[in-house]
Amino acid sequence: MSDTKIVAEKGESKEMSMVVKPQTDSETHPEDYQEIIDFIDNYYAGRKDALIQVLHTAQEIYGYLPLELQKVVAEKLDVPLSKVSGVVSFYSFFSTKPRGKYTIRVCLGTACYVRGGKKLVDHLIKKLGIEIGNTTPDRLYTFEIARCIGACGLAPALMINDEVYKQMTPAKVDKLLAELEKGETL
Amino acid sequence: MLTLTINGRTVQAKKGSTILEAAEQNNIHIPTLCYLKGKHKAGACRICLVEVEGAKTLQASCITQARDGMVILTNSERVRRTRKIMYELQLSDHDRDCLFCKRNQNCELQKLGQMLGVTESRYDGERSPAPSEKTVAITRDMSKCILCRRCITACSEVQAAGVLNAQNRGFETVVGPAGGLLLDEVACAYCGQCVAVCPTGALTETDALTPVINALNDPKKRVVVQVAPAIRVAIGEEFGYPAGTSTTGKLAASLRAIGFDDVFDTNFAADLTILEEGTEFLTRVSTFLEGGKATLPMLTSCSPGWIKYFENHYPDLLSHLSTCKSPQMMLGALIKSFYAEKINVDPASLFVVSVMPCTAKKFEITREEMEIDGLKNVDAILTTRELAALIRQFGIPFSELEDSEFDRPLGLSSGAADIFGVTGGVMEAALRTVYEVVTGREFPFEGLRLEAIEGFEQIKTAALTIENPLPAYKALDGLEVKIAVTSGLDGARKLVDEIRAGTSAYHFIEVMGCPGGCIAGGGQPFSHDPLIREKRMKALFSEDESKTIRKSHENPDLIALYDAYLGKPNSDIAHKLLHTHYVPRGLYNELSE
Structure with a gap:
């Protein structure tokens, strides 16, 4: 995780730099x-x-x-x-199922857990309409939990692809996802 | 030497010992569960916990090194209390239907609970995922798995088959093939070495008692039984005999007492195999020396686990395998042809049961190639353990039976056939015959034994120069025949990799799928005696030495069979009944289908 960027709370300056190849439904050969x-x-x-x-x-x-x-x-x-x-x-990092364009990993390490990580998880389950480990039908989001991402000082934290978002609340999550989706439609 | 204090006693232990080993060296018993002496230590179950002075927590003695000056308590109140808790936690995620478990009264988990004095189970919680499956040979019931990982060591390290591994993590952990696939979807050899080390009923042979008992009860069936060489030196263990006792006479008697109509000996077919395989080998070598096309080295084909492994891993090299069926398949084919004609019954009314030290044989009889005119050569395979269960179920007092003999004509055998059950034995038996056929002189080693290829080293080799052969084998004059013998799939892999690389120096290679050969097959009585293989091996060698006929080609009933029915070795009819072909399976057949 050494090259993980810690991004400002608002996240407006960030760019989704990770390249995710388009997925197809057909079996890959x-x-x-x-x-x-x-x-x-x-x-x-x-x-x-x-x-x-x-x-x-x-x-x-x-x-x-x-x-x-x-x-x-x-x-x-x-x-x-x-x-x-x-x-x-x-390793929870590896996935055997096709993934969404954005992988959201809510940290449930000890520090994040006690500072409200679980609330973020419950919120995302409701908001995305999928269980942990699954991908939204539109293949936009994959939702996972992480076991300590080494950002305990920023708890509760979550990651979207390679980027860490600090001190999150359900309201901040909503805002963040809205921004991502806005980017999608542009 | 190390000096340490265990339970208040000052004791000495060998340098490099674990605490468990140090205790053992001083006759102090520490209970274990996942540990398997000399084979497996993982520190997974924590039953062997001990108190070490100065250490914050209890230590797993099987993986903690003993050090000079250590002060250890193996049985303090704290240790015993914790051990019981560990055990109860194991039970909380374990099926407790012991009364109908195959391992009832022969289960390490059950015995341990009794030994620890566990009288209740205080924890009842969620149960972890427990896939189960029943292949033709091996049944997996993961609700009984305690995650000791012995089977993984057996499969991935000892056998280098790599079929079983821990999948997932934490509470979700399951021991099994990749990606939740089933054993019959992956390259499992069905060797059963995983079954042999499983402490509980999580891995067992797939039951064949039911079809056998049904056949015995069916008045329209004539039920014919045959027993492999390795059974006679192991089944006694199930009835209280010390390991390494030959109970051939009681074995034959008990089969008759159960009600089998004909009690034959796979040994007869072992002699037959020597003539067929020996002839095939000589043909290959002669063809090669005369500049013709012949595949060498030739590999033995008696061991069905080895065959399956070879088809999975080396589908491009199938022509190296001898075309001979395994002895029990040969005998099955003969029972339903030669013998059916002889006693004038419809072969379809015969039900052939083979008692084998092997789980892979259960797969072997289901192969398409093992049918002739729509009839299976062999109908059911019982492991040694299953036969013991059958003897008990039928109320046969095994040890009190008067010794009996196998029926003729398919029950007489030479000493060469007995040693088929141990690594090196097939090669030794083959050489006794081949050497004499080629030179007209007896195999020139004391007691007809070639020590270089006996014993439990992984790969054994020898070379034998042919001098002054009979005129028919003039081409072989001066040839140095190089042979190799291996047991266990890891050794086999090494020898076949040489073939693939084009560097194999051998003409003839004997492979047995299980380390040590059939005496240590996956269907043999459970044993943790570290010397078990030596004891069973010695018993087979004594069987060999006790016989007057010790060379396959001198078996009079076999000579008569060739005269009356088969003609000569490798004849057309011999090919139809006794030889086979192989299937290029490939390693990942489960994904290509």
């Missing part, structure tokens, strides 16, 4: 995974210990980690698929 194959060949060929880095990059490229993609990683790194899947399902 193995030949579509050339980019991660090249990445592994270039940097981590045969390196079993690089599994987590490779998965991070794969998720950055493809947005999520379907089993087909995990298979490619398993084969390239010579790690059993059961282990790749074990790692993917262990």
Whole structure:
């Protein structure tokens, strides 16, 4: 998380810099995974210990980690698929389902929890109409919870893609989402 | 040496010991659950907690190093109280239908509770997700899983199959294949080594007692049984005999007492396998030396877990496998052809049961290739454990039975057949015959034993030079035949990777899917005796040595079978009944379908 930008409370100056590739409903085919194959060949060929880095990059490229993609990683790194899947399902950061353009992660680490993180979660469940871990039908938002994002001094915090928003309240969440959606329609 | 104080006693322990090992060296017993001596230590269950002076919390003794001067209490009130709580917490997320669990009275969790004196379960809470499934060979019931992860060690480290792993996290954790797939959707070899180490009923063999009992009760069925070599040196353990006792006579007697109509011995087919596989090998080598096309090294094909693993991982190399069916499949095919004709019954009325030390055999009999004219070669597989259960259910007093013999003609065997049940045995048996066929002289080793390929080293190799062969095998004169023997899928992987890389130095490789061979198969009686394999192996070698006929090609009933029915090894009819082909499955077949 070292390159995470801490953004001012209002967030008006921020730009959504993370590139999220458009998702399609059709199953992605193995030949579509050339980019991660090249990445592994270039940097981590045969390196079993690089599994987590490779998965991070794969998720950055493809947005999520379907089993087909995990298979490619398993084969390239010579790690059993059961282990790749074990790692993917262990870390809440990884997702096996297609994701929205914006991933909202509400921090529920101890500090954020005691300062109202849970209220943000309840609010978002209502507002987005989806449960934790799911994506809105329009593929705009994926809603998750995070286990401490290292911004305890800014509690309660949430992240949208790579950016951290501090001292959030339900009202501030509403405002933030409204701004994002305004950007969408432009 | 380390000096430390355990329970007020000053004791010595070997350097590098864990607290648990240090205690053991001094005859101090610390209860464990997930720990498996020499095989698995994860510190997952916290049952082996002990109090260490100066440490804030209790320590898991299986993973904590013993240090000089440590003061340890293994059984203080605090330790015992905490241990009970840990146990009760385990129970709070465990199915407690012990009375109808397959592991009832043979369950490590159950025994531990009794030992700890747990008389109530004070915690009742949410239950974690518990997928279950029943494949043809292995049944998973995750409501009984205690997350000890022994099966993961067996699958991913010992066997290098990597099918099982912990999925998800925390309370949601489930041990299983990738992405919630089922065992029969992934490259599971069905070797059953996971079942062999499971402390509870979470992993068991899929039941075959019901179809067998139904067949026994069906007056229209003639029920024929055969038993693998490794059963006779293990089943005694289920009836109170010390490990390593041969109970061949009682085994045959108990099968007859249950009511099987014919009691045959897979050993007979082991002798048959030697003639078929030995001939196939000689044909491959001769063809190769004469400049023809032949695939070498040839790999043995008796072990169905190994075959499945090979089809999953090396679908491009199938021609290396011997085309021989496994001995029990050969015998099944013969029972429904040769024997049915001999006793003049419709083969469809025969029900063939094989008692095997193996869970993968349950998968093997379901393969399409194991049918002839629409009839399955073998109808049901019982593991050693299941046969013991059947003997008990039928009220047979195993140890009081008078020794009996297998029925002929498919029950007589040479000593070479007995050692099929242990790593190196198939190769040794093959060499006894092949050497003599080629040179006309007896296998030139003392007691017909080739020690270089015996024992439990992962990969064993030997070379044998052929000198002065018979005229028919002149082409082989001076050939140094190189052989390798391995057991366990990790060793097999290493040898086959050499083949794929083009660097394999061998002509003939014996592979058994389970480490140590069938004596330690996934269907054998549960045992945590670290010397169990040695004991069962020695018993098989004694069986071999006790026989007057010790070479497969000298088995008179086998010679008669060739004369009357099969003609000669690898004949057309032998091919139809006794040989097979393989399926290129690939590693990720579950995703391509």
